Amino acid sequence: MWKASIHLRIAQSLAAPHILLTTNLIGVAPEALAKSFEKHLPICIRPLPLDIPTFEIAMYWHDRYHRDPENKWLRETVGRALKESVIGLSYPPYHTDIRGFYSGASSLHI
Structure with a gap:
């Protein structure tokens, strides 16, 4: 069984290109x-030689901000950006399942 050897973990993905270009x-x-x-x-991009699990991205906020127009705008903008840019899907109608949990028409998995 093949096992990855992890030498570095980064918190900011924008640092990855510099690391890739200056190391092996x-x-x-x-x-x-x-x-x-x-x-x-x-x-260059190559497919992974293994399957990796998906994960869910969610947003949470305090109940007092649920109807706040600025907070709602921010939630919708972030949700749209994630779905369109990172995942490449069209943005579904916005709604909440429970107070403070973002969910689109289906769970957001990548």
Whole structure:
């Protein structure tokens, strides 16, 4: 069984291109992000040799901000940006299942 050897973890994905260009390391990133790096930098994308689990992204907020127009705008803007840019899906109608949990028409999995 093949096992990855992790030498570095980064908190900010924008640091990845610099690391990849100045070391002999390889990186793993969401496909849309990797493609955006590939457009502007001399890196190439290859498929992973293994399946990786999906994960869910959610937003939470305090109940007092649920109807706040600025907070609602921010939630919708962030949700739209994630769905369109990172995941490459169209943005579904906005709604909440419970107070403070963002959910689109279905769970947001990447």
